[in-house]
Amino acid sequence: MKKTVCLIGRPNVGKSTIFNRLIKENKSIIMDDPGVTRDRIYGDVTYDEKTFLLIDTGGIDLGVGDFNKDIKAQAEIAVEESDVIVFVVDGREDLTSNDLYIRDMLMKTNKKVIVALNKLDNYAMQQDRIYYYYELGFEYVIPISASHNLGFDDLLDEVTKDFNNNEEVIDDTLKFCVIGRPNVGKSSLVNAILGEERSIVSDVAGTTRDSLDTKFKYNGEEYTVIDTAGMRKKGRIYENIEKYSLLRSLKAIDRSDVCVLVIDASTGIIEHDKHIASYAIEAGKGLVLVVNKWDVIEDKDKAIREWKELLKAEFQFMTWAKVVFLSALTKKRLHTLMPEIISAYENNRREVKTSLLNNVIIDAAKLHEAPGYKGKKLKIYFTSQTGTCPPKFTFRCNNKGLVHFSYERYLENTIRNNFDFTGTPIILQFKNRGSKDEDDE
Numbered sequence: 001m002k003k004t005v006c007l008i009g010r011p012n013v014g015k016s017t018i019f020n021r022l023i024k025e026n027k028s029i030i031m032d033d034p035g036v037t038r039d040r041i042y043g044d045v046t047y048d049e050k051t052f053l054l055i056d057t058g059g060i061d062l063g064v065g066d067f068n069k070d071i072k073a074q075a076e077i078a079v080e081e082s083d084v085i086v087f088v089v090d091g092r093e094d095l096t097s098n099d100l101y102i103r104d105m106l107m108k109t110n111k112k113v114i115v116a117l118n119k120l121d122n123y124a125m126q127q128d129r130i131y132y133y134y135e136l137g138f139e140y141v142i143p144i145s146a147s148h149n150l151g152f153d154d155l156l157d158e159v160t161k162d163f164n165n166n167e168e169v170i171d172d173t174l175k176f177c178v179i180g181r182p183n184v185g186k187s188s189l190v191n192a193i194l195g196e197e198r199s200i201v202s203d204v205a206g207t208t209r210d211s212l213d214t215k216f217k218y219n220g221e222e223y224t225v226i227d228t229a230g231m232r233k234k235g236r237i238y239e240n241i242e243k244y245s246l247l248r249s250l251k252a253i254d255r256s257d258v259c260v261l262v263i264d265a266s267t268g269i270i271e272h273d274k275h276i277a278s279y280a281i282e283a284g285k286g287l288v289l290v291v292n293k294w295d296v297i298e299d300k301d302k303a304i305r306e307w308k309e310l311l312k313a314e315f316q317f318m319t320w321a322k323v324v325f326l327s328a329l330t331k332k333r334l335h336t337l338m339p340e341i342i343s344a345y346e347n348n349r350r351e352v353k354t355s356l357l358n359n360v361i362i363d364a365a366k367l368h369e370a371p372g373y374k375g376k377k378l379k380i381y382f383t384s385q386t387g388t389c390p391p392k393f394t395f396r397c398n399n400k401g402l403v404h405f406s407y408e409r410y411l412e413n414t415i416r417n418n419f420d421f422t423g424t425p426i427i428l429q430f431k432n433r434g435s436k437d438e439d440d441e
Contacts, residue, residue: 013089016056091118116155176226185329284348288322289311390424395429
């Protein structure tokens with residue numbers, strides 16, 4: 001499982017600049033994608049063949065105001081979820097009350113804290129200020145300049161020093177995680193699957209940051225369910241901030257084969273459901289939608305029709321997902337879930353013969369020609385599957401710039417209509433014939 005690192009500090013110390021430098025993308029924290037709007041405070045960082053999840057947090061300010069309280073609460077959540085904490089300070093300025101508050105908060109954790117002394121652009125300035133900041137009481141103080149891209153190798157060396165991406169024992173069992181916003185019935189569903197009432201997340205010190213993997217048998221085969229629920233922390237901040245469940249979900253998604261997204265039938269679909277689903281899709285995982293609490297629905301036949309239309313409208317970006325209607329409480333229709341999880345898993349790994357794939361694409365191109373542009377037409381010469389988990393298809397063509405999004409959607413639908421890829425995202429990429437792109441397999 002990837003390690004998690006968070007950036008924390010008061011406002012205007014350069015956390016977002018550091019974040020953008022490390023993920024190697026110069027983008028704003030809020031990003032609009034078709035069909036999905038979500039906070040972009042997470043990013044993957046790869047350094048020295050080690051990959052970790054980086055979390056950017058808002059600046060902690062002790063000033064009065066609900067907004068400041070929410071930012072502080074989210075930062076505290078990120079700290080709890082992280083393996084390493086990078087405490088960012090403005091190296092040009094003396095310590096403030098906000099800095100000292102953060103220091104005291106981090107001292108209570110038993111985690112590695114690295115002080116990133118930002119905005120120090122020359123060696124003399126670094127030497128002058130570094131000893132002052134050792135007074136914070138942390139072992140690691142590293143001068144950097146985010147704006148000038150200085151000191152990042154030293155910072156990353158220390159961040160990843162104890163990381164080992166190969167530390168986990170290989171487990172070939174199908175692993176699926178149960179994700180969703182708070183109070184949709186995730187714990188109840190896990191208990192129903194396991195056939196017993198149990199605490200999914202241990203309260204023993206040292207275990208609270210990791211979801212519990214539970215093995216069970218189904219039709220004689222062993223499976224692993226990863227619960228992201230049961231995180232019943234004391235304190236109002238954990239009850240009111242849904243970002244907590246998203247943090248938890250990201251870790252579970254990363255090490256799962258299939259994601260089971262639970263939706264509450266009694267409350268309907270909200271934006272946060274889409275947020276969580278989008279991360280599962282970006283990770284290339286199989287996906288099953290569970291509409292839970294089906295026992296409270298009276299006219300079930302009518303409700304299923306209405307819900308299918310609602311899901312189609314709200315989740316336009318994942319109409320291929322498996323959908324199961326059930327009640328975790330009464331276990332009604334519970335038997336329909338595991339077959340769909342297994343199907344999504346198999347389809348996520350499905351491979352199509354090249355000859356068969358090309359015959360399908362050639363016929364599709366004859367049936368529906370690509371639209372022309374400035375007197376030129378797209379020609380597809382050869383198609384091959386170049387990956388699984390998720391399935392990836394590469395089209396060799398005369399000019400990839402001629403691929404209109406509507407025609408790409410047509411080709412995706414063609415593949416899905418001819419081969420069973422329900423329950424999994426698929427990736428289509430287009431390359432000019434004879435080119436050697438960087439992402440060539």
